[in-house]
Amino acid sequence: MRRPLVMGNWKMNGRRREAQALIAAVAAEAATFPGVDVAVCPPYVYLGVAADGLSRCPAIAWGAQDVSAYGDGAYTGEISAGMARDMGCEFAIIGHSERRTLFGESDGVVAQKFARALAAGVTPVLCVGETAAERDGGHTREVVLRQIGAVFASCGTGAFDRAVIAYEPVWAIGTGRAASPDEAQAVHREIRNAVAQRNPTAAVGLRILYGGSVKAQNARELFARDDIDGGLIGGASLVAADFVGICRAACPDLA
Ligand code: PEP
Numbered sequence: 001m002r003r004p005l006v007m008g009n010w011k012m013n014g015r016r017r018e019a020q021a022l023i024a025a026v027a028a029e030a031a032t033f034p035g036v037d038v039a040v041c042p043p044y045v046y047l048g049v050a051a052d053g054l055s056r057c058p059a060i061a062w063g064a065q066d067v068s069a070y071g072d073g074a075y076t077g078e079i080s081a082g083m084a085r086d087m088g089c090e091f092a093i094i095g096h097s098e099r100r101t102l103f104g105e106s107d108g109v110v111a112q113k114f115a116r117a118l119a120a121g122v123t124p125v126l127c128v129g130e131t132a133a134e135r136d137g138g139h140t141r142e143v144v145l146r147q148i149g150a151v152f153a154s155c156g157t158g159a160f161d162r163a164v165i166a167y168e169p170v171w172a173i174g175t176g177r178a179a180s181p182d183e184a185q186a187v188h189r190e191i192r193n194a195v196a197q198r199n200p201t202a203a204v205g206l207r208i209l210y211g212g213s214v215k216a217q218n219a220r221e222l223f224a225r226d227d228i229d230g231g232l233i234g235g236a237s238l239v240a241a242d243f244v245g246i247c248r249a250a251c252p253d254l255a
Contacts, residue, residue: 090123092117188228223250
């Protein structure tokens with residue numbers, strides 16, 4: 001039985017005061033989503049706010065939205081995976097579609113970042129997903145398996161022994177148009193099968209999150225599917241009540 005995971009990706013939003021308030025508000029409700037692993041991913045500069053606000057709330061972890069493909073050194077502006085770990089990050093989002101499209105991250109760079117996170121003891125959350133054009137062209141499976149294959153090629157068969165995958169169709173991110181539970185489940189199953197071909201043990205325990213316009217209203221139906229083990233939440237993670245509602249929807253007892 002895989003424990004559900006709900007992760008908030010705040011992206012580049014808010015200021016310290018809002019970060020403090022949001023963390024306090026979610027932490028205050030932690031008892032209302034038992035059995036669910038929850039993590040928030042604020043911008044780097046507010047990781048200390050998360051560490052302070054959540055130090056007495058073991059139910060909620062925090063993570064980084066990205067890590068450098070490089071180790072420590074002369075890389076101005078970069079943040080290493082080791083630094084993220086030092087700030088208490090349990091997770092790092094790797095290869096989000098905004099990184100891939102707006103910042104030109106190739107599958108190879110994403111795989112390097114994934115490897116850096118693993119080496120630093122940070123659990124990578126590998127984002128994969130197709131664009132609308134790729135879906136319309138019937139290429140969803142091919143795209144997603146290529147993105148996962150790049151990580152296997154770089155990190156080896158054990159790549160997903162301690163990792164999470166987030167299936168995030170690009171057309172669903174921030175659009176209000178979530179994949180249907182059937183659409184998402186079908187891709188999640190493909191992902192699990194692909195991992196199983198390389199590493200059957202890892203595939204059984206692998207948590208595959210769905211991301212893309214998840215709201216409290218559609219979360220329960222999505223999370224009820226066999227291969228959907230929780231969610232990566234963007235916009236709705238910025239409003240405490242909405243995020244808490246999604247965390248509650250992942251509670252095994254309430255599903
Ligand atoms: C995301 O950015 O990872 C995401 C899923 O965004 P949203 O929930 O706003 O669609």
